Amino acid sequence: MQFLLEVVDILTNYVRKTFDRSTKVLDFHHPHQLLEGMEGFNLELSEQPESLEQILVDCRDTLKYGVRTGHPRFFNQLSSGLDIIGLAGEWLTSTANTNMFTYEIAPVFVLMEQLTLKKMREIIGWPNGEGDGIFSPGGAISNMYSVMVARYKYFPEAKTKGMSAVPRLVLFTSEHSHYSIKKSGAALGFGVENVILLKSDERCVKVIPADLEAKIIEAKQKGYVPLFVNATAGTTVYGAFDPIDEIADLCEKYNMWLHVDGAWGGGLLMSRKHRHKLSGIERANSVTWNPHKMMGVPLQCSAILVREKGLLQGCNQMCAGYLFQPDKQYDVTYDTGDKAIQCGRHVDIFKFWLMWKAKGTIGFEQHINKCLELSEYLYNKIKDREGFEMVFRGEPQHTNVCFWYVPPSLRGMPDCEERRERLHKVAPKIKAMMMESGTTMVGYQPQGDKVNFFRMVISNQAATKSDIDFLIEEIERLGQDL
Amino acid sequence: MQFLLEVVDILTNYVRKTFDRSTKVLDFHHPHQLLEGMEGFNLELSEQPESLEQILVDCRDTLKYGVRTGHPRFFNQLSSGLDIIGLAGEWLTSTANTNMFTYEIAPVFVLMEQLTLKKMREIIGWPNGEGDGIFSPGGAISNMYSVMVARYKYFPEAKTKGMSAVPRLVLFTSEHSHYSIKKSGAALGFGVENVILLKSDERCVKVIPADLEAKIIEAKQKGYVPLFVNATAGTTVYGAFDPIDEIADLCEKYNMWLHVDGAWGGGLLMSRKHRHKLSGIERANSVTWNPHKMMGVPLQCSAILVREKGLLQGCNQMCAGYLFQPDKQYDVTYDTGDKAIQCGRHVDIFKFWLMWKAKGTIGFEQHINKCLELSEYLYNKIKDREGFEMVFRGEPQHTNVCFWYVPPSLRGMPDCEERRERLHKVAPKIKAMMMESGTTMVGYQPQGDKVNFFRMVISNQAATKSDIDFLIEEIERLGQDL
Numbered sequence: 001m002q003f004l005l006e007v008v009d010i011l012t013n014y015v016r017k018t019f020d021r022s023t024k025v026l027d028f029h030h031p032h033q034l035l036e037g038m039e040g041f042n043l044e045l046s047e048q049p050e051s052l053e054q055i056l057v058d059c060r061d062t063l064k065y066g067v068r069t070g071h072p073r074f075f076n077q078l079s080s081g082l083d084i085i086g087l088a089g090e091w092l093t094s095t096a097n098t099n100m101f102t103y104e105i106a107p108v109f110v111l112m113e114q115l116t117l118k119k120m121r122e123i124i125g126w127p128n129g130e131g132d133g134i135f136s137p138g139g140a141i142s143n144m145y146s147v148m149v150a151r152y153k154y155f156p157e158a159k160t161k162g163m164s165a166v167p168r169l170v171l172f173t174s175e176h177s178h179y180s181i182k183k184s185g186a187a188l189g190f191g192v193e194n195v196i197l198l199k200s201d202e203r204c205v206k207v208i209p210a211d212l213e214a215k216i217i218e219a220k221q222k223g224y225v226p227l228f229v230n231a232t233a234g235t236t237v238y239g240a241f242d243p244i245d246e247i248a249d250l251c252e253k254y255n256m257w258l259h260v261d262g263a264w265g266g267g268l269l270m271s272r273k274h275r276h277k278l279s280g281i282e283r284a285n286s287v288t289w290n291p292h293k294m295m296g297v298p299l300q301c302s303a304i305l306v307r308e309k310g311l312l313q314g315c316n317q318m319c320a321g322y323l324f325q326p327d328k329q330y331d332v333t334y335d336t337g338d339k340a341i342q343c344g345r346h347v348d349i350f351k352f353w354l355m356w357k358a359k360g361t362i363g364f365e366q367h368i369n370k371c372l373e374l375s376e377y378l379y380n381k382i383k384d385r386e387g388f389e390m391v392f393r394g395e396p397q398h399t400n401v402c403f404w405y406v407p408p409s410l411r412g413m414p415d416c417e418e419r420r421e422r423l424h425k426v427a428p429k430i431k432a433m434m435m436e437s438g439t440t441m442v443g444y445q446p447q448g449d450k451v452n453f454f455r456m457v458i459s460n461q462a463a464t465k466s467d468i469d470f471l472i473e474e475i476e477r478l479g480q481d482l
Numbered sequence: 483m484q485f486l487l488e489v490v491d492i493l494t495n496y497v498r499k500t501f502d503r504s505t506k507v508l509d510f511h512h513p514h515q516l517l518e519g520m521e522g523f524n525l526e527l528s529e530q531p532e533s534l535e536q537i538l539v540d541c542r543d544t545l546k547y548g549v550r551t552g553h554p555r556f557f558n559q560l561s562s563g564l565d566i567i568g569l570a571g572e573w574l575t576s577t578a579n580t581n582m583f584t585y586e587i588a589p590v591f592v593l594m595e596q597l598t599l600k601k602m603r604e605i606i607g608w609p610n611g612e613g614d615g616i617f618s619p620g621g622a623i624s625n626m627y628s629v630m631v632a633r634y635k636y637f638p639e640a641k642t643k644g645m646s647a648v649p650r651l652v653l654f655t656s657e658h659s660h661y662s663i664k665k666s667g668a669a670l671g672f673g674v675e676n677v678i679l680l681k682s683d684e685r686c687v688k689v690i691p692a693d694l695e696a697k698i699i700e701a702k703q704k705g706y707v708p709l710f711v712n713a714t715a716g717t718t719v720y721g722a723f724d725p726i727d728e729i730a731d732l733c734e735k736y737n738m739w740l741h742v743d744g745a746w747g748g749g750l751l752m753s754r755k756h757r758h759k760l761s762g763i764e765r766a767n768s769v770t771w772n773p774h775k776m777m778g779v780p781l782q783c784s785a786i787l788v789r790e791k792g793l794l795q796g797c798n799q800m801c802a803g804y805l806f807q808p809d810k811q812y813d814v815t816y817d818t819g820d821k822a823i824q825c826g827r828h829v830d831i832f833k834f835w836l837m838w839k840a841k842g843t844i845g846f847e848q849h850i851n852k853c854l855e856l857s858e859y860l861y862n863k864i865k866d867r868e869g870f871e872m873v874f875r876g877e878p879q880h881t882n883v884c885f886w887y888v889p890p891s892l893r894g895m896p897d898c899e900e901r902r903e904r905l906h907k908v909a910p911k912i913k914a915m916m917m918e919s920g921t922t923m924v925g926y927q928p929q930g931d932k933v934n935f936f937r938m939v940i941s942n943q944a945a946t947k948s949d950i951d952f953l954i955e956e957i958e959r960l961g962q963d964l
Contacts, residue, residue, distance in 0.1 A: 001494060007570040008490050011577045012483060031585060031816050034593055043590075043597050045835070049842040055567065058839060059574055062832065067587045069580050076587060079826065082579055085537065088489040090576035092541055095493045097564055097780050098551050103513060104917070105549045105558060108525075111516055115525050137619035140825040148669060162673025163645035179800040180825055186798070187630060187823055189671020191644025237804050292826075298579050300828045316668070318661040322719050322927040322937065327907075329914035334513050341669055343622040343662055344561065344774075346782045346828070350544065353527070357540060360531040425809075432811035435586075445804040455804065 003052050007059055014063050018070045018082060019462055024438035025074050026067040034065060041065070067441070072462040073470060076441040078236070078264050078293045081460035085358045086298045089351030100135075100345040101323055101337030103330060110334055113349040116356070120289060121305055123269050125282030132312050133305040134339050135348040139263030140180035142288040142304035143230070145341070147171065147184045149286060149306055150228045150257035152315035159315065163189040170219045173230040174198045174207045174242060175448075178261060181230050194224070203392050205240035207231065209250060216254050228257045233278045234265020234294075237447055237455055238392065239400025241265060245280030252283075260284040263302065265398055267294025270364040274372060277397055291352050294371070294399075294459050295364055301348045312339040371458045375399035378456060378468045387411065387476065391453050399458040404451075405430065405475050407482040424451035426482055433478045440467075440474050485534050489541055496545050500552045500564060501944055506920035507556050508549040516547060523547070549923070554944040555952060558923035560718070560746050560775045563942035567840040568780045571833030582617075582827040583805055583819030585812060592816055595831040598838070602771060603787055605751050607764030614794050615787040616821050617830040621745030622662035624770040624786035625712070627823070629653065629666045631768060631788055632710045632739035634797035641797065645671040652701045655712040656680045656689045656724060657930075660743060663712050676706070685874050687722035689713065691732060698736050710739045715760045716747020716776075719929055719937050720874065721882025723747060727762030734765075742766040745784065747880055749776025752846040756854060759879055773834050776853070776881075776941050777846055783830045794821040853940045857881035860938060860950045869893065869958065873935050881940040886933075887912065887957050889964040906933035908964055915960045922949075922956055 017023040035043065041061035050058075068074060070082025098106045100113065113135060122129035136142045151158050155166040163169075169190055173181040175197040185195035196219065199211045216226045229251055231242040244260060251258040260281050266289030268274040269281070281287060285307050292301040306312055317338035324335055337343065356364070378401050382388040391402035405426060413419045427444035434440055444454045456471070499505045517525065523543035532540075550556060552564025580588045582595065595617060604611035618624045633640050637648040645651075651672055655663040657679040667677035678701065681693045698708045711733055713724040726742060733740040742763050748771030750756040751763070763769060767789050774783040788794055799820035806817055819825065838846070860883050864870040873884035887908060895901045909926035916922055925937045938953070 001498065001566070004494065004497070004566055004570055005490075007573065008487075011573060012486065014577060015486070016483065029589065030812050031589070031593060032813075034589060043593055043835075045598065045601050045838045045843070047843045049845055050839050052840070055836065055840050058836065059570070062574065062590050063578065065590050066578050067580060067589070069578070069587060077581065079579075079581065082577075084483070084486055087576055087579070088486055088541070091489065091493060091573050092544065094569055094572035094576065094780060095496060095564075096545065096548050096551070097561075097569075098549060099559065099561065099781060105551065105923075107511065107513070107516060107549070108544050108547050111513060111525055116527065119527050137623075137828065138824045138826045140823060141619075144823065158671065158673065159668045160674045162650075162667075162676055163671035164650060165673065168644075168646060178825070179802040182800050183798060183823055185644075186641045186800075188669060189640065189645035191640065191647065192642045194644055236802075298576060299581055300826060316665060318664050318668075320661040320718075321929060322925060325910065325927055325934075327910040327934070329910070329917065330512050331514075341622060341626065341665055342620045343660070344620045344782060346619065353525075354537065354540065356527045357532050358534070358537050361527070361529045363531055428807065428809040428811070435811065441587075443804060445807055447803065452807075452809070 006056055010056065010059050010063070015082065018068045019072065021072060023068070023071070025071045025441050026435065026438045027065060028435045028438060029065060038065065070462065072460060072464065072467045073440040074460060075456055075458065075471065076443050078457055078459060079299055081296045081462055083296050083298065083355060083461065086296070086351040086355045089354035090298050093347045093350045096347065098347060100347055101335065101343065103334035104328065106347065109347045109349055110336060112353040116349060116353055117303060117305065120303060124287055124305065126307050130309065131305060131307045132309045133303055134312060134336060135301065135303050137346065138300055139178065139288050139290045139302050140183060142263065142302045143178065143180045143261055144184040144187065145304040146259040146286040146288065147188055147228060149311045149315050150259065153257065153308070153311055154227060167225045168223070169194065169227040170224045171195045171228045171230070172198055172212060172215060172226065174200060174232055174235070176200060176205065176235040176238060176240065177230055177232045178236050178263065203394060205235065205238045205392060207242040207247065209243060209246040212247065213250055216250065226254055226256050228259060230259045230261050233260050233262035233281065234398045236264060237400065237445060238402060239264070239396055239398025241277045241397050244278060244283065248280050248283035258284045259286045261288045263288045263290040264293050266290065267368055270295070270361065271368045272365065273369055294368060296367060296459060296461050297352045297355055301352050316341055367461055371399050374458045374463060374465065374468060375401050377465055381468070382472060391450060401456040402453055404453045405479050407479045409482065420451050426479060427452040427454055429482055430475055430479045434474065440471055442471060488538055492538065492541050492545070497564065500550045501554065503554060505550070505553070507553045507923050508917065508920045509547060510917045510920060511547060520547065552944065554942060554946065554949045555922040556942065557938055557940065557953065558925050560939055560941060561781055563778045563944055565778050565780065565837060565943065568778070568833040568837045571836035572780050575829045575832045578829065580829060582829055583817065583825065585816035586810065588829065591829045591831055592818060594835045595818070598831060598835055599785060599787060602785060606769055606787065608789050612791065613787060613789045614791050615785055616794060616818060617783065617785050619828065620782055621660065621770050621772045621784050622665060624745065624784045625660065625662045625743055626666040626669065627786040628741040628768040628770065629670055629710060631793045631797050632741065635739065635793055636709060649707045650705070651676065651709040652706045653677045653710045653712070654680055654694060654697060654708065656682060656714055656717070658682060658687065658717040658720060658722065659712055659714045660718050660745065685876060687717065687720045687874060689724040689729065691725060691728040694729065695732055698732065708736055708738050710741060712741045712743050715742050715744035715763065716880045718746060719882065719927065720884060721746070721878055721880025723759045723879050726760060726765065730762050730765035740766045741768045743770045745770045745772040746775050748772065749850055752777070752843065753850045754847065755851055776850060778849060778941060778943050779834045779837055783834050798823055849943055853881050856940050856945060856947065856950060857883050859947055863950070864954060873932060883938040884935055886935045887961050889961045891964065902933050908961060909934040909936055911964055912957055912961045916956065922953055924953060
């Protein structure tokens with residue numbers, strides 16, 4: 001127990017420093033450096049136990065060589081920040097060390113999950129919050145559930161007879177959607193070729209409904225069955241929102257399942273100011289929504305919500321006698337395990353429930369509004385700034401701000417292959433220097449025919465305007481001589 | 483920060499009490515009771531924030547109405563116990579709050595995972611520990627990976643073209659295997675009908691190789707392609723080990739993938755005394771092994787290990803540009819994300835790595851030997867005891883001890899339908915009383931034609947002989963008047 005308190009001491013020091021801007025975001029080392037062993041820190045496992053003193057050193061060093069994802073200047077991922085209530089919730093969860101599959105061993109957590117999912121469904125706008133859902137290990141798995149449930153709804157025989165017993169089924173998703181839809185297509189036996197990618201509009205961000213309809217018709221003409229459309233609410237790179245209402249019209253017309261992947265953008269439902277961007281979401285058959293992204297809940301916390309009750313259970317249940325005994329003394333409809341593709345399931349609900357209690361719905365709204373204001377601040381600051389070029393025109397819909405930094409050496413150059421090639425190398429070089437110096441972190445990527453650009457995202461509640469200013473200046477400082 | 487320390491105070495008190503045998507294992511309430519709200523504890527979420535004092539009360543009450551899975555008398559699940567080093571590791575993991583998909587944001591954890599998986603492969607017996615692997619959110623998902631990878635190895639075109647483009651593929655698994663193999667068959671598009679269940683031997687526990695071969699031949703005669711055999715190392719209910727070597731012979735003969743589901747029994751590989759029960763595992767193509775079960779690591783911690791390198795990546799990769807940039811400054815082969823069906827992946831490695839450091843390989847061996855000794859103690863104590871009947875003959879291979887408690891009222895009665903019906907109700911009644919009184923917890927279930935029986939399992943490092951004695955006496959006390 002003394003040991004545990006000493007670890008707590010290490011952890012609270014770490015948390016304090018994380019919020020201190022004079023602390024580095026990371027102390028970068030290459031894999032071979034860490035593998036060779038830093039002074040006193042050796043990753044190898046051995047036959048014999050180590051002393052508790054060494055274990056404490058190991059804990060300190062693990063944090064030392066890691067990345068401070070809660071640092072106000074960490075912008076590298078959609079999940080960032082370190083909420084203290086959420087952290088406390090996660091510590092409690094670890095201490096309770098239980099499993100979501102039955103009410104029997106997780107009574108309080110099972111009920112919290114049920115109530116929270118209902119609340120989320122109400123916010124989506126399904127009548128009386130009716131429906132079903134489950135927390136899953138991340139948005140990719142939540143999206144996978146949506147495809148499974150859609151298949152079960154239209155072709156329940158696929159569960160028993162497999163995909164060879166049903167017509168060739170086709171899934172539609174935007175070229176900018178998350179890669180997990182394609183992964184689901186591959187894993188679940190549809191095949192990636194049967195995941196049809198939809199074109200985007202003139203700003204290169206949103207699905208064009210006419211393109212969707214043309215592709216539906218084309219698939220039908222080939223004798224395939226259009227099964228499922230994924231509309232993204234907040235794409236990963238651009239933060240764009242597909243036009244859900246128009247897509248819903250087509251899903252109704254062609255009798256297809258509508259899934260909304262709101263892993264990233266779902267949080268905006270909590271904001272009266274921004275929720276209009278997901279207008280039509282109440283017409284979806286299923287929704288992915290990750291509180292661990294825009295709502296600042298510690299990893300992992302992702303929900304798949306399904307409008308029709310019973311489908312998750314029907315799709316996945318196998319009635320294992322050793323877990324789901326029908327003759328228990330309590331109402332066994334509270335046992336959730338047979339809705340899942342998992343058996344044991346981590347308790348992801350408590351930290352989220354506790355944060356909701358502590359912040360109120362209103363607290364999440366404020367957090368989201370603040371992040372979006374910060375991204376507006378960033379956008380306005382760089383849109384006409386020398387050396388910055390925006391990747392797409394117009395204000396960002398989410399906190400994603402995508403831009404190129406153009407070093408002075410490239411500024412006069414006309415748009416040609418050489419400029420493109422050189423610009424392509426700028427973001428990786430700046431990012432590498434950023435990581436070496438440890439001052440901040442932001443992501444970059446190419447997209448389609450666009451060369452490497454920075455994607456700034458803000459979900460960190462610790463970030464302020466000064467951190468945005470710092471990022472811009474740091475990019476200029478590191479990139480000016482490239 | 484003060485708040486966090488107050489939560490720590492609540493948690494350390496909870497841990498202390500958990501190890502105190504005078505504390506109840508649980509304080510049972512029905513769902514409707516908790517939903518209606520206990521004094522001062524209300525699960526409903528609201529618009530406005532609550533005070534930090536109330537949040538602390540919520541934390542206390544959440545633990546109060548939960549189940550102490552670390553209590554020395556909690557035997558209800560394959561995962562039990564509360565290891566303090568593991569707990570500290572999980573608290574550190576929550577504080578680091580990062581994600582396994584790239585080396586960039588989880589450098590230390592990614593390397594720990596790599597080294598630990600290699601160590602596990604060495605222990606399995608694959609040459610030089612070569613191969614691949616990943617930690618996944620539980621044994622069911624690990625088993626699902628094995629089926630996906632097997633399909634990719636033999637029919638890589640299924641990834642792009644789907645299951646309708648490949649022959650009818652058949653999976654084989656024992657009738658006593660975990661239900662996740664069937665779930666995988668349903669989810670991945672094989673269909674449950676194509677998951678062929680294998681018969682068990684005269685003790686009703688292990689797969690009969692001759693039955694497997696007959697079924698392989700039958701499937702081939704029908705024009706199906708036998709793809710995959712799952713051999714269970716430690717079945718969920720009986721704790722039986724399938725004969726891996728004989729199954730491996732058949733897999734070689736018929737060119738099939740051999741998976742060993744060692745979610746429960748894999749831990750025995752750490753024991754020089756018991757690892758012979760998994761003899762032949764080095765011939766497997768893939769292995770599921772859950773340190774969160776027999777090795778006492780906190781939930782969740784499950785590994786899927788694959789003998790051939792490159793398959794996990796080939797099977798699952800989609801090369802998302804925003805995460806897996808090829809032009810990073812470090813060796814990007816350390817980015818693990820494209821091996822997974824998940825995108826974000828929880829850090830499950832650190833607690834395990836830290837426990838291994840603190841206990842040494844030898845510490846896990848001692849823990850496992852001790853649990854198996856305790857189950858032998860239980861078996862010897864009840865096998866001839868009045869009122870107890872063993873479900874299968876012979877010593878248990880794992881810590882599973884399966885038995886009926888026969889109350890005095892049924893003891894004279896000949897084996898007839900009435901006795902069976904009444905005996906079927908005994909375990910649920912005793913279990914209900916156990917939970918109401920909160921003194922201990924053990925699972926029960928029917929299996930095949932066997933009416934409800936208790937399944938005792940021991941993985942809890944806090945359990946001693948006195949707790950086994952207590953369990954037996956408690957069952958007798960609660961059951962004597964039934």
